[in-house]
Amino acid sequence: MSFKLTASRAPARYAKSSLRAPYITKSHDLGKRWSSACTWLTQTPETINPEDILSSIPTTHHQSNSNPVPLLLVTPSLAHWLDPTSPFLTEYIKKLYQNTNNKPDTIYAVAAVIDKIPNSTAKSQASLEEFEGLSSLIVGEANIKWKAAPPRRIGGPADEEPNFVVSVNDQSSAHAIGLRLANTVFINGKERTFLGMRWVASESGYILADSKSLASCVVTSTETNIHSTVALPLHPVTQRRKVITGMGNILRQLAKSNDGSSDEPMPASTELEKELPRYIDEHNIVDRRVSVWALVEKADNQVDSQSPSTQDRLTKSLRQGGKLHRVMSGGGGWGKKMGLLSLDPEIASPTTITQDQGIISLDQLFESDSAPDEPMETPPFFESGLIGEDLSHLSQVANPGDLIQFFVAVEPTASNGLTNEAARKYCFGVVSETEALEIPTNDVKEKLQLVENTFAAMSEKAIFYSQPVLQAGTAVESSTKLDIPGCRVILESGKP
Structure with a gap:
């Protein structure tokens, strides 16, 4: 069974004013x-x-x-x-x-x-x-x-x-x-x-x-x-499970057990394929299109299992180094591709650009030409290593032994x-x-x-x-x- 993971964006609508000039x-x-x-x-x-x-x-x-x-x-x-x-x-x-x-x-x-x-x-x-x-x-x-x-x-x-x-x-x-x-x-x-x-x-x-x-x-x-x-307006739809295998931003296997008692594997999308349609039916989501996020944590992250608040749980996880990734696609398939999940690999720190070559002070920008004279390099996207089955060039989103749980977006x-x-x-x-x-x-x-x-x-x-x-x-x-x-x-x- 496969499932749809899509997101649409509709602009917010507001009531229009009859005022001709604003009141501050x-x-x-x-x-x-x-x-x-x-x-x-x-x-x-x-x-x-x-x-x-x-x-x-x-x-x-x-x-x-x-x-x-x-x-x-x-x-x-x-x-x-x-x-x-x-x-x-x-x-x-x-x-x-x-x-x-x-x-x-x-x-x-x-x-x-x-x-x-x-x-x-x-x-x-x-x-x-x-x-x-x-x-x-x-x-x-x-x-x-x-x-x-x-x-x-x-x-x-x-x-x-x-x-x-x-x-x-x-x-x-x-x-x-x-x-x-x-x-x-x-x-x-x-x-x-x-x-x-x-x-x-x-x-x-x-x-x-x-x-x-x-x-x-x-x-x-x-x-x-x-x-x-x-x-973070999210709601959990699966249990927290151990990552067994994966490469780059692709999850291949998770543990069947959610209590750490066994590392017996199952395809990564198995639980999501079961629980997501159930959630859609219970909440009467007509178009059946939902977006899913994965919370990836290290095994030593401390989680209060008794906490009634998903918001508190997520906030605490991020403060311990947890990361959220949108699920881009997955479910269905056969052979080597059966049950795979693809996660958004983008997690770069917003402060890493301060080390980029070319970050300069204000006056320096206008003292020299902004356009470099040397030709630009070929974009990495077109290098052969990023096309096809080779995932070795992608950063590892979830390592074996990490813990992962899936959430759906809800109204804030x-x-x-x-x-x-x-x-x-x-x-x-x-x-x-x-x-x-x-x-x-x-x-x-x-x-x-x-x-x-x-x-x-x-x-x-x-x-x-x-x-x-x-x-x-x-x-x-x-x-x-x-x-x-x-x-x-x-x-x-x-x-x-």
Whole structure:
């Protein structure tokens, strides 16, 4: 028996406003406290204009940094604001520096188009809503590195994903979140809009002197007492079992026993082929298409079998180095291919790009040409080793002796992990596939909402989360790819 493992994505729909101009509200009042991060949320982007954003920028948005560099993330409905011919960027830079006595001669900035922005303020069903809008973070020039986009390789992949990474560090640990950007082909003809910019001082303010497309950007922000909240809308459909055999990203055999009493093998898809149709029938899933994820853990991961919360179980596993992989295909087949499962092999750490050749400081990018003179190498995808039955070039997703359990995606539920409104927050997630709740026409969501001290973004594709874990008494970095619709990672500073 075979089963379908597919995922569809439907854009969320929101009630439209009858307002002609937005009413700006603040999520909380920080007084004169410096706000390095600001987010503007709207569900009616057609009713706002650049002045609505510019007039509500806090006067202290940049004053804590020497040589501040603004990062701007906008959703597709506002992507035209990033066009050099649009007055928004010029007025935004001018606004940031209008109260500064010692204006630098050169200013750098980063701008990108993202898919959505999550609600980071509500602790109810409203926290699931996904907005249009803009999010801004100000960092010092020394805290950002970038890499120019290379020319398209002949015969190379049609879509080479850029890397946007935010690393949040405190005194003892570092967390990093990598974000896949929005596809803007139907907006401006570019697969991704990801720009590094240089502005020079003039009598009237600042003038855009140069702009380059980026391949990578790594931003580092220093905080105190980081607290992380991870929301993973998953439900278990199989038992936790030992991996017996596999190669690369292909699982071949799992243990029949789920208590470790025996290593007698069975085809990897056996239990999933039985339990997945049962789950679909019990929950009346009409189109019978579901997405499945595998949680891969080391044998020494500690699991509380009495815990009633799948969320707590998953969070604890990730903090011990567990990794989630989408099941790409599997089930059915015969002979050597009977019962195989193929897992998404992508687990790269979002911070590994900091070691890439070409990651440089801001001023270095504009001192030299971004395009290398030497010809690009043949893409690894076209090397003979990755075609056919040879899997030796793929990294090992699950080793013999590891433990694995399968989950299906469920509708996300409201998060209540945030308690301190004054704390700085970094909120990232994956766009949900479910439709948004109907919103009353007099609801605050109809208005432009300013959320101070928050930097936030969502991707329709995936985010990557890296966090410190202890292995054999040593702190190491553990990363996982998160592409579960509705998942969230929130880093909050200032927690005791």
